[in-house]
Amino acid sequence: AVISKKGSHLVRTFREQKERKKAQSKHWELAGTNIGNIMGVEKKKDEEDSAVNEDGDVDYKKDKKFADLLSDKNTAVSEFARKKTMQQQRQFLPIFAVKEQLLSVIRDNNVIIVVGETGSGKTTQLTQYLHEDGYTNYGMIGCTQPRRVAAMSVAKRVSEEMNSELGEKVGYAIRFEDCTTENTIVKYMTDGILLRESLRESDLDNYSAVIMDEAHERSLNTDVLFGLLRDVVARRQDLKLIVTSATMNADKFAEFFGNVPVFRIPGRTFPVDVMFSKNPVEDYVDAAVKQAMQIHLQGNPGDILIFMPGQEDIEVTCESMGERLASLEEAPPLSILPIYSQLPSDLQAKIFQKNKDGVRKCVVATNIAETSLTVDGIIYVVDAGYCKLKVFNPKIGMDSLQVFPISQANANQRSGRAGRTGPGQAFRLYTERAYKNELLLNTVPEIQRTNLANVVLLLKSLGVQDLLQFHFMDAPPQDNILNSMYQLWVLGALDNTGSLTKLGRKMVEFPLDPALSKMLNVSVEMGCSAEILIIVSMLSVPAIFFRPKGKEEESDAMKEKFQVPESDHLTLLNAFEQWKRNSYGSTWCTEHYIHVKAMRKVREVRQQLKEIMDSQKMDLVSCGMEWDVVRKCICSSYFHQAARLKGLGEYVNVRTGMPCHVHPTSALFGMGYTPDYIVYHELIMTSKEYMQCVTAVEGTWLAELGPMFYSVKDTKQSRQERKKVAQASMTKMEEEMKEAESQIKARKEEA
Numbered sequence: 105a106v107i108s109k110k111g112s113h114l115v116r117t118f119r120e121q122k123e124r125k126k127a128q129s130k131h132w133e134l135a136g137t138n139i140g141n142i143m144g145v146e147k148k149k150d151e152e153d154s155a156v157n158e159d160g161d162v163d164y165k166k167d168k169k170f171a172d173l174l175s176d177k178n179t180a181v182s183e184f185a186r187k188k189t190m191q192q193q194r195q196f197l198p199i200f201a202v203k204e205q206l207l208s209v210i211r212d213n214n215v216i217i218v219v220g221e222t223g224s225g226k227t228t229q230l231t232q233y234l235h236e237d238g239y240t241n242y243g244m245i246g247c248t249q250p251r252r253v254a255a256m257s258v259a260k261r262v263s264e265e266m267n268s269e270l271g272e273k274v275g276y277a278i279r280f281e282d283c284t285t286e287n288t289i290v291k292y293m294t295d296g297i298l299l300r301e302s303l304r305e306s307d308l309d310n311y312s313a314v315i316m317d318e319a320h321e322r323s324l325n326t327d328v329l330f331g332l333l334r335d336v337v338a339r340r341q342d343l344k345l346i347v348t349s350a351t352m353n354a355d356k357f358a359e360f361f362g363n364v365p366v367f368r369i370p371g372r373t374f375p376v377d378v379m380f381s382k383n384p385v386e387d388y389v390d391a392a393v394k395q396a397m398q399i400h401l402q403g404n405p406g407d408i409l410i411f412m413p414g415q416e417d418i419e420v421t422c423e424s425m426g427e428r429l430a431s432l433e434e435a436p437p438l439s440i441l442p443i444y445s446q447l448p449s450d451l452q453a454k455i456f457q458k459n460k461d462g463v464r465k466c467v468v469a470t471n472i473a474e475t476s477l478t479v480d481g482i483i484y485v486v487d488a489g490y491c492k493l494k495v496f497n498p499k500i501g502m503d504s505l506q507v508f509p510i511s512q513a514n515a516n517q518r519s520g521r522a523g524r525t526g527p528g529q530a531f532r533l534y535t536e537r538a539y540k541n542e543l544l545l546n547t548v549p550e551i552q553r554t555n556l557a558n559v560v561l562l563l564k565s566l567g568v569q570d571l572l573q574f575h576f577m578d579a580p581p582q583d584n585i586l587n588s589m590y591q592l593w594v595l596g597a598l599d600n601t602g603s604l605t606k607l608g609r610k611m612v613e614f615p616l617d618p619a620l621s622k623m624l625n626v627s628v629e630m631g632c633s634a635e636i637l638i639i640v641s642m643l644s645v646p647a648i649f650f651r652p653k654g655k656e657e658e659s660d661a662m663k664e665k666f667q668v669p670e671s672d673h674l675t676l677l678n679a680f681e682q683w684k685r686n687s688y689g690s691t692w693c694t695e696h697y698i699h700v701k702a703m704r705k706v707r708e709v710r711q712q713l714k715e716i717m718d719s720q721k722m723d724l725v726s727c728g729m730e731w732d733v734v735r736k737c738i739c740s741s742y743f744h745q746a747a748r749l750k751g752l753g754e755y756v757n758v759r760t761g762m763p764c765h766v767h768p769t770s771a772l773f774g775m776g777y778t779p780d781y782i783v784y785h786e787l788i789m790t791s792k793e794y795m796q797c798v799t800a801v802e803g804t805w806l807a808e809l810g811p812m813f814y815s816v817k818d819t820k821q822s823r824q825e826r827k828k829v830a831q832a833s834m835t836k837m838e839e840e841m842k843e844a845e846s847q848i849k850a851r852k853e854e855a
């Protein structure tokens with residue numbers, strides 16, 4: 105029951121809601137645990153006890169008392185917050201109280217760990233404090249974020265606080281979007297950007313200080329940066345490195361950098377009552393909507409934050425809440441605000457806007473709102489208990505996003521969001537038993553669960569020969585490294601000795617996944633780099649076609665106009681070419697149900713990749729309308745992701761025999777055209793394995809371009825035999841690589 109059932113949300117009347125209210129409150133049990141220390145509002149012990157009757161049910165009376173407590177104290181707080189100027193707000197943050205102490209510890213130490221509750225001011229204030237203390241006189245202050253959304257929104261906030269235009273004194277950089285100038289002194293960026301910068305400038309000489317923010321998230325890039333920066337600070341005595349973390353993992357970080365000091369920002373949090381669901385929840389979307397509506401209709405002040413695993417669930421939740429609200433005559437207004445990474449940034453910004461005339465906000469978020477973004481005024485948290493994680497899936501040989509139960513650490517962070525401005529309540533849509541027995545203490549770091557091909561490529565090009573010796577905080581499983589090396593070898597980026605090939609060296613230059621990067625590189629010789637450049641750019645932005653409700657048929661008909669029967673890649677190319685022919689117009693996009701913003705982004709991405717191509721002396725050559733060449737070029741980099749027709753419209757993976765299906769959005773779906781072989785860009789796992797973005801290829805191309813997997817002659821060979829051959833080739837490569845590595849080591853020792 106991991107995936108929620110959708111579309112089954114009944115619209116209920118106000119009266120029904122009222123009647124259900126009392127029954128509903130019985131579904132929760134009070135955990136008796138408060139998160140955070142009590143400040144500002146005292147909560148008496150007896151109150152807490154009397155709230156729990158014999159069955160452990162929540163007593164309704166308690167809710168009322170609690171409500172009284174909230175209404176006078178908390179409105180006072182938020183009134184104040186509303187009236188405060190930006191400078192007053194800055195001084196109100198917990199970090200402000202310890203500013204001088206903190207700066208003095210930084211002066212005395214090159215590396216420090218800063219720990220503080222979410223919302224204490226680490227991300228927005230630390231950069232400014234360092235600036236005020238003179239560090240920008242001899243370099244930039246960089247601050248890394250695991251998430252793009254956070255980098256952008258925080259840069260915007262800080263530029264306002266520093267009274268400067270975004271992109272001037274304060275800027276941000278994320279992949280394909282550099283919003284900085286030469287005047288920029290405070291730069292927020294994703295950790296991936298800093299990692300790439302270290303390729304060009306291994307000592308990060310442009311920076312006087314680097315803040316690695318949100319380190320507790322343990323994102324893949326942050327973990328790699330840990331290893332690299334550890335050496336940089338050893339080489340550069342003038343560089344300050346500050347690692348920040350919400351309350352987890354601090355001692356581990358301190359130890360990793362050689363027992364450096366940990367500075368703790370005293371918290372200012374309010375108690376949060378944590379309620380667990382009494383019984384396992386069948387449909388968390390439905391349960392969350394009910395819970396949020398109940399809170400809303402009770403009428404006590406305070407904003408609501410709902411945690412959902414991903415975009416689809418967020419959309420369904422928002423829609424369902426909107427419908428319910430509309431069906432109630434007497435319901436007070438509610439502003440329902442989704443937030444997830446793929447949401448356009450103008451919509452993202454809405455969650456920070458102050459609610460007008462006391463209209464309650466209900467933010468529906470992914471784990472992005474767990475620690476990276478702070479929304480003030482949240483009093484209620486509803487936690488579905490799941491998140492999406494990228495994991496390497498050995499079954500399909502690649503990463504996929506999957507829904508997992510959160511960890512206990514996540515759960516506590518989420519609940520804690522309710523206690524920032526006053527005492528709050530957190531409703532967990534899972535049982536206390538599940539929390540204690542089924543949830544991990546901490547989430548497994550990304551480096552231990554995802555494909556490392558990109559990291560391997562990057563580290564190899566930084567001259568790290570032996571990856572098994574690299575100083576990781578938590579080393580990835582050895583199999584994982586070898587697997588990733590094998591993939592790079594298959595693509596031709598590594599040779600049999602595990603060293604970068606000429607192609608591999610060129611691939612590193614592009615901020616793309618290895619296969620896309622290879623495709624672009626190969627396309628020059630194949631004479632279709634102009635076309636492939638567009639396809640790669642199209643694949644690097646969110647979906648460009650949209651399908652509005654009620655207009656499904658019209659938008660599908662429009663999309664069909666662009667469809668190239670044998671390829672989704674070519675369909676994308678075709679759409680771009682037609683847009684170009686129509687002078688890159690925006691009306692044209694709207695008429696054709698294409699996101700104009702996404703298309704503009706495609707042009708930007710294309711331009712940036714083109715610049716890298718220029719710097720690498722890679723020519724832009726067009727194959728005209730000879731699009732078969734384009735298909736072959738796609739095959740050259742995606743042959744490892746191929747499927748073969750088996751029976752009526754059914755495909756199986758050529759290497760594993762696993763059944764997989766053409767995605768309904770594909771040009772090849774249900775058109776009666778079923779080529780013998782196709783390659784796919786990615787697999788999406790929902791109820792079935794779906795291949796998304798597919799292109800028809802020739803069987804002979806597969807044999808020619810992917811000889812380590814396929815050959816024309818062995819059609820009679822059983823799958824078992826083929827598997828054996830593939831396994832043997834992998835083992836051989838591993839042995840050769842190990843051999844080469846030990847030789848290199850031996851040579852080094854001699855020297």
Ligand code: CDP
Nearest residue numbers: 222223224225226227228257258261478480
């Ligand atoms: O990093 P940390 O969680 O310690 O706190 P922060 O992100 O620096 O947030 C400090 C304060 O700035 C919060 O109370 C937010 O309300 C405010 N803030 C904001 O209003 N808009 C943003 N985009 C980011 C932060």
Ligand code: MG
Nearest residue numbers: 226227475476
């Ligand atoms: Mg922060």
